[in-house]
Amino acid sequence: MFGQKLEEAVKDVSGGRAAILMGFDGIPVDMYTGETELDIETVGMEFSVLLKEVRKAAEMLEAGSTEEVTVRTEQMATVLRVINDEYFLALALDTMGNLGKARYLLRLLAPELRRELS
Amino acid sequence: MFGQKLEEAVKDVSGGRAAILMGFDGIPVDMYTGETELDIETVGMEFSVLLKEVRKAAEMLEAGSTEEVTVRTEQMATVLRVINDEYFLALALDTMGNLGKARYLLRLLAPELRRELS
Numbered sequence: 196m197f198g199q200k201l202e203e204a205v206k207d208v209s210g211g212r213a214a215i216l217m218g219f220d221g222i223p224v225d226m227y228t229g230e231t232e233l234d235i236e237t238v239g240m241e242f243s244v245l246l247k248e249v250r251k252a253a254e255m256l257e258a259g260s261t262e263e264v265t266v267r268t269e270q271m272a273t274v275l276r277v278i279n280d281e282y283f284l285a286l287a288l289d290t291m292g293n294l295g296k297a298r299y300l301l302r303l304l305a306p307e308l309r310r311e312l313s
Numbered sequence: 314m315f316g317q318k319l320e321e322a323v324k325d326v327s328g329g330r331a332a333i334l335m336g337f338d339g340i341p342v343d344m345y346t347g348e349t350e351l352d353i354e355t356v357g358m359e360f361s362v363l364l365k366e367v368r369k370a371a372e373m374l375e376a377g378s379t380e381e382v383t384v385r386t387e388q389m390a391t392v393l394r395v396i397n398d399e400y401f402l403a404l405a406l407d408t409m410g411n412l413g414k415a416r417y418l419l420r421l422l423a424p425e426l427r428r429e430l431s
Contacts, residue, residue, distance in 0.1 A: 241370040248366055249384055252359040259387025266367055269377025295413065 197225035197308065201284075204300045205229055210292020212271075215239040215285050216278075216308065219247060224282065224312075231287075238273060239285045242266070246275055246283055263302070265294060276301035278309050315343035315426065319402075322418045323347055328410020330389075333357040333403050334396075334426065337365060342400065342430075349405075356391060357403045360384070364393055364401055381420070383412060394419035396427050 197216050205211040205227055213235035215226040221240040228235050242264075250261045264275040267290065274297045276284040284305060286297050315334050323329040323345050331353035333344040339358040346353050360382075368379045382393040385408065392415045394402045402423060404415050 238374055241374055245363070245366055245370055248363055252363055253384070253386045256356055256359055256389075258389040261384065261386050263383075263385040265381075265383045266371070266379065267381040268371045268379050271374070271376040 196311075198227055200304060200308070201225060201227040201286075202229075204286060204297075204304060207300060208286065208288055208293050208297045210289035211297065212287045212289065212292075213238075214287070216282060217243060217285065218282055219243055219280075233271075233287055235285070235287060238271075238287055242273060242275055242285055243283065246277065250277075263298065265298065267294070272297075274298050274301055276305050278305050278312065282308070282312055284308070314429075316345055318422060318426070319343060319345035319404075320347075322404060322415075322422060325418060326404065326406055326411050326415045328390075328407035329415065330405045330407065330410075331356075332405070334400060335361060335403065336400055337361055337398075351389075351405055353403070353405060356389075356405055360391060360393055360403055361401065364395065368395075381416065383416065385412070390415075392416050392419055394423050396423050396430065400426070400430055402426070 201214040212231040213228040215235045216224040217239040221243045253261045273287045319332040330349040331346040333353045334342040335357040339361045391405045
């Protein structure tokens with residue numbers, strides 16, 4: 196059920212490669228990898244650690260709870276969206292992909308998944 | 314000299330609050346804080362640690378070097394742009410501010426500062 200939504204999001208974003216719904220403990224709930232060779236599970240795991248660090252930093256800065264993080268490297272862009280205290284979404288795309296659209300779609304998807312996961 | 318460029322960037326972004334040019338060791342080179350009460354130096358220091366973690370994660374994922382990270386919380390958005398191995402830029406803005414414009418301006422500013430810092 197989550198897989199289909201992840202698939203729709205990936206296919207709806209120009210340059211979309213893969214998406215994952217994951218717990219902050221690094222355990223995946225569902226994912227969609229399409230035809231990419233990208234290991235989205237490893238990406239999710241690496242970034243779950245990071246996202247926890249961001250949340251800690253944001254608390255230190257009294258900036259409220261963390262909603263979204265994007266990471267852009269030479270070869271990949273990734274949007275991370277916090278769903279609740281337990282889960283987050285990650286969508287990876289090509290560097291030339293539409294990062295803005297990816298952010299928009301995850302922002303829409305997050306409250307939907309929040310309801311289903313609670 | 315850097316301060317003026319940081320000021321221009323902050324003023325050019327709707328919702329722009331403050332910007333800083335900082336070393337990855339957490340030591341600031343220059344900053345512009347405008348009229349905000351935001352402590353951009355502390356923001357930069359917190360996120361310098363984070364940016365180092367992102368770079369490590371990106372290397373692990375063989376995703377190439379890290380170019381940009383954005384962090385969005387309930388009360389603040391921050392764009393971090395890597396200049397080179399030693400320095401990065403951070404621009405903080407309101408959550409309703411123009412994150413896309415901030416990303417664009419820092420992307421333009423980074424190579425300019427890279428030349429001047431080397």
